[in-house]
Amino acid sequence: MTYLLDSRVTAIVIHYSATPIESDFTAADIDQMHRARGYKEIGYHYFIRKDGTIETGRDLSQAGRFEQGAHSFGENDSSIGICYEGGVRRGAMNLGYDSRTDAQKDAMAGLIADLLERFPGAVVRGHRDMPGAATQCPGFNATAWWDDVLAQASNDGLAQAGASPSPDVSRGLLDDLKALVARHDRA
Numbered sequence: 249m250t251y252l253l254d255s256r257v258t259a260i261v262i263h264y265s266a267t268p269i270e271s272d273f274t275a276a277d278i279d280q281m282h283r284a285r286g287y288k289e290i291g292y293h294y295f296i297r298k299d300g301t302i303e304t305g306r307d308l309s310q311a312g313r314f315e316q317g318a319h320s321f322g323e324n325d326s327s328i329g330i331c332y333e334g335g336v337r338r339g340a341m342n343l344g345y346d347s348r349t350d351a352q353k354d355a356m357a358g359l360i361a362d363l364l365e366r367f368p369g370a371v372v373r374g375h376r377d378m379p380g381a382a383t384q385c386p387g388f389n390a391t392a393w394w395d396d397v398l399a400q401a402s403n404d405g406l407a408q409a410g411a412s413p414s415p416d417v418s419r420g421l422l423d424d425l426k427a428l429v430a431r432h433d434r435a
């Protein structure tokens with residue numbers, strides 16, 4: 249296992265698992281798939297199930313150091329990987345899209361907010377935004393989505409949602425994110 253200093257982290261990278269939404273997959277299933285490809289274990293730090301359950305992968309339990317993941321080629325020593333279950337449908341396995349459930353969106357936004365507490369300099373990126381990545385993963389513009397979530401939180405809830413419906417996170421979560429936005433604005 250390779251552990252690196254938290255201060256190296258510059259990005260939180262969002263992925264889909266490219267598994268069909270009609271079936272259920274757990275972090276343990278992804279772990280098996282990645283081992284079959286020659287990884288030592290699941291390459292992501294977090295896996296978000298369709299019901300919003302967050303499962304852990306690579307180790308983030310140590311203070312000040314993170315276990316290097318295997319999810320974004322060339323960027324693994326400076327990023328944290330979050331993967332959501334899904335991203336394709338049966339019969340269209342090569343057509344990635346944003347299949348996130350509302351529960352997944354809430355879980356993802358809350359997890360990102362927590363990670364930004366620990367890695368305050370990190371930016372949110374989709375896998376496809378990373379240098380040299382030839383992929384549709386995660387099927388949506390992760391940076392724009394996160395910016396919209398923060399904008400909705402800073403605009404006191406869903407007043408702006410009509411103009412920007414894409415984030416679709418719950419009112420309760422937006423309230424939680426307000427504190428993050430306030431701290432960010434002060435910085």
Ligand SMILES: [Zn+2]
Binds near residue numbers: 263375386
């Ligand atoms: Zn990916």
